[in-house]
Amino acid sequence: MSFSSESVEVFLAVIDHGSFSAAARALRRVPSAVSMAIAHLEAELDLQLFDRKGREPRPTAAARSLEPQARALAAQLRQLDAQALALTQGLEERLTLAIAPELLAAPWSGALAELAHEYPLLQVEVLAAPQADALALLHSGRAQLALVFERPSLDGREGFQEVGSDTMVAVMAPGHPVLAAAPGGRLREEHLIATRQIVVAGRDLVATMDPRSVFARHLWRTDNALAALSLITAGVGWGWLPRNFVRPHVAAGALVEIPLENLSNGLNLWVDVVWSRERPLGLGAQRFVALISRERQAAGVSVPIAS
Known part of the structure; x- marks a missing residue:
């Protein structure tokens, strides 16, 4: 092979420092070793890389042509x-983040972008799954982190940190018949109970239902928030969805936050990044938690870790 990691280093050092002696000082070598390395490289390539007619060697057109790829190769090396060192220090080969679909619009991608800058070779996988399924992926070891809403009760197997909040609001299509039939256009809890509700739940339909979100006697279930949004917009029923998720649809007139007479329309929920206490977090997961927490702190809210 003509180029190697060593020859690329020497080649770029001579270009950057302007002479064999200056390159040798930068590489902590003797000038003769640098000169010999360049001569061997030129012989193997059958190209003159440096013009030696002047006082200092000058890169030839061939050298300038090879320089961009040499720099790219040096950066990759x-x-x-860095990746090999990080792996020895506990960086995972792959980081999988499971996200409840309603939170896909939440500010989590910025933390991943910074993580990609710090660990450019780390493989990252983002999975969208209903909250219960996302947590199941976490506990099975398929995912290292889950971004979900707060749970009805604490699970001793989980460590978590609050990273935001959202308000679940009851929404329906503005042309739904129950709105037209209600006195003053305002509904009571008995209207919600008697009207079909669209519920987002995991595929284990019974075990994954959050009792706080179930009002109606007649339920349609889906494991996808976009499917729920489509059904509600079509007038099939009403449902609880995050306000940030439905805001553009409310603004466009496709949905309304249901006007309620005897209770408030809004359930404030914290958003947590969750990990398993039963498995040590790798460097990538730890750094993601720190980065997404920093974003929350930048908003002026304290975020103590519940590990």
Whole structure:
């Protein structure tokens, strides 16, 4: 092979420092070793890389042509070395984040973007799954982190940190018959109980139902928030969805937050990033938690870790 990691390093050092002697000082070598390395490289490539007619060697057109790829290769080698070091220090080969679909619009991608900058070779997988399914992926080891709403009760197997909040609101299509039939256009809890409700739940339909969100006697279930949104917009029923998720549809007139007479329309829920206490977190997962927490702190809210 003509180019190697060593020859690329020497080649770029001579270009950057302008002479064999300056490159040798930068590489902590003797000038003759640098000069010999370049001569061997030129012989193997059958190309003149440096013009030696002047006082200092000058890169030839061939050298300038090879320079961009040499720099790209040097950068890749540095990334590879950094990745290998990180792996020895506990960086996972792959980081999987499971996210409740209603939270896909939440501010989590910025933390992943910064993580990608710090660990450019780390493989990342983002899975959208109903909350109960996301937590099941976490406990099975399929995912290292889950971004979900607060749970009705604490699970001793989980560590978590609050990273935001959202308000679940009851919504329905503005042309739904129950709105037209209600006195003053305002509904009471008996209207919600008697009207078909669209519920987002995991595929284990009974075990994954959050009792706080179930009002109606007649339920349609889906494991996808977009499917629920489509059904509600079509007038099939009403449902609880995050306000940030439905805001553009309310603004466009496709949905209304249901006007209620005897109770408030809004359930404030914290958003948590959750991990399993039964498995140690890798460097990537730890850093993601720190980065998404920093975003929350930047908003002026304290976020103590419940580990």
